[in-house]
Amino acid sequence: MNRLIILGLVVLGALYVLFSSIYVVNEREQAIVLRFGSINDVKTEPGLYFKVPTDIMDTVQIIEDRLLRYNAANMTVQVSGGKFYEVDAFLTYRIADPRKFRERALGQLRVAEDRIGTRFDAALRQVYGLRDFNAALSQERTGMMADAKALMVTDMAELGIEIVDVRILRTDLTTQVSQQTYDRMKAERQAEAALLRARGNEAAQTARAIAERQAVEIVASARGDSERIRGEGDATRSQVFADAYNKDPEFFQFYRSLQSYRAALGSSGTTMVLSPDSSFFEYFGSEGTAALSVPVAAADESADATSGDGVASEPVASDAAAATVLTTPSVEAEPATPAAQ
Known part of the structure; x- marks a missing residue:
């Protein structure tokens, strides 16, 4: 029994001495063998190595051999x-x-x-x-x-x-310099934008001024053309009247009198008190109509048209100073004023 115990202890001691004296260095490592803290050996190649058993004398420090x-x-x-x-x-x-x-x-x-x-x-x-x-x-x-x-x-x-x-x-x-650079770039872009806006406003004002000037010129030219055309029309109109007057002055005078009658008596509710001797009634009497050859028919038609419009001519019997009252249909004939009578 004692022999077995002793044998076991010997075997254990041998195994301890064996394993404590062996160390392995792989391909990624290097080893330094220290004896009592001082460098005793250096192993740079991978392999199985031996040292003094136990760590009391020799210790192994593994060093990286990788990058x-x-x-x-x-x-x-x-x-x-x-x-x-x-x-x-x-x-x-x-x-x-x-x-x-x-x-x-x-x-x-x-x-x-x-x-x-x-x-x-x-x-x-x-x-x-x-x-x-x-x-x-x-x-x-x-x-x-x-x-x-x-x-x-x-x-x-x-x-x-x-x-x-x-x-x-x-x-x-750096963060500080980046912020400063950003602020500077921002200020530069803002200044450039302001310059572009100013140039745009200037161009807009220039274009607006040119457009307004052209509008004024066009309007002035159009007005000048209209005045010229109106003047030409008036001249043509006057020439037509002049030609008509030259061809038959008496008929032209009769025609103008009819226009005057229409203008004076055409409004509703108008009352006019005139002397029978007035030139306004030149073509109302028989003598005036008899003096016309061609215009008589026109005068009769005009008189008929006037009667059709409801215009009445009522001479008031009196002395030479008798008055004639002309009244449109909407207003009854008024008696002659005392002055006229």
């Missing part, structure tokens, strides 16, 4: 023109010397990346400070990334770190 990435976001830099911009960039690196990495950064990525961030920020500021903003948007951008990498290589090599690549992702205005 690692460090991001720098919203980094504020100043260009040669004095303006500030925000930059997003990143770099890739790997631990090339595990021994230096252990000695300078204690083998801790957090410690190493603090140093990387500080140096990366300084390198980008230096690169941007020597150029203007347009350089980051042109072919010079490749040269800027190469310069930033070159500025970091030496310092990072002291940490056992190899800088593989540096990339600039974005270069943009």
Whole structure:
């Protein structure tokens, strides 16, 4: 029984010694063997390795052998023109010397990346400070990334770190500068819009003035034409009357008298008190009608038409100063005034 226990303990001890003395390094890792806290060995190739059993003497620290990435976001830099911009960039690196990495950064990525961030920020500021903003948007951008990498290589090599690549992702205005730029652009557009509106108003006023002037000219020309045409019509009318008068002056006088009768007696309710000797009644008597040859018939027709219209001629019997009263149908004949009688 005691032998079995002792044998079991021996086997367990052997297994413990065996497993505690073996460690494995894969293809993504490197290993540092520390003996009493000091670097005893470095393994950079993948494989199965042995060390002194137990962790009392030898301990193994695993170090990354992959490409690692460090991001720098919203980094504020100043260009040669004095303006500030925000930059997003990143770099890739790997631990090339595990021994230096252990000695300078204690083998801790957090410690190493603090140093990387500080140096990366300084390198980008230096690169941007020597150029203007347009350089980051042109072919010079490749040269800027190469310069930033070159500025970091030496310092990072002291940490056992190899800088593989540096990339600039974005270069943009800061929030404050962006707002100022937006305000300036807005003011410029507003000024341009105001100028365009002013030019439009000026053009509208010019067009309106031209249209008004043309309207006045057209109206004046039309009025002149109308006056000229009216004058020509009046001249033609006068010429027609003159020709008619020259052909038969007596008939023309008779015709004009008929027009006068129509104008004087055509209104309803009009009463006229005239002397029988008035020239107005020249063609009302038999002597006047007998003196006409052709116009007699016209005078008779006119008299008939006048009678048809209801106009009455009533001579009042009296002395030589008797009066004649002419009354339209709507008003009865009034007696002669005492003066006329």
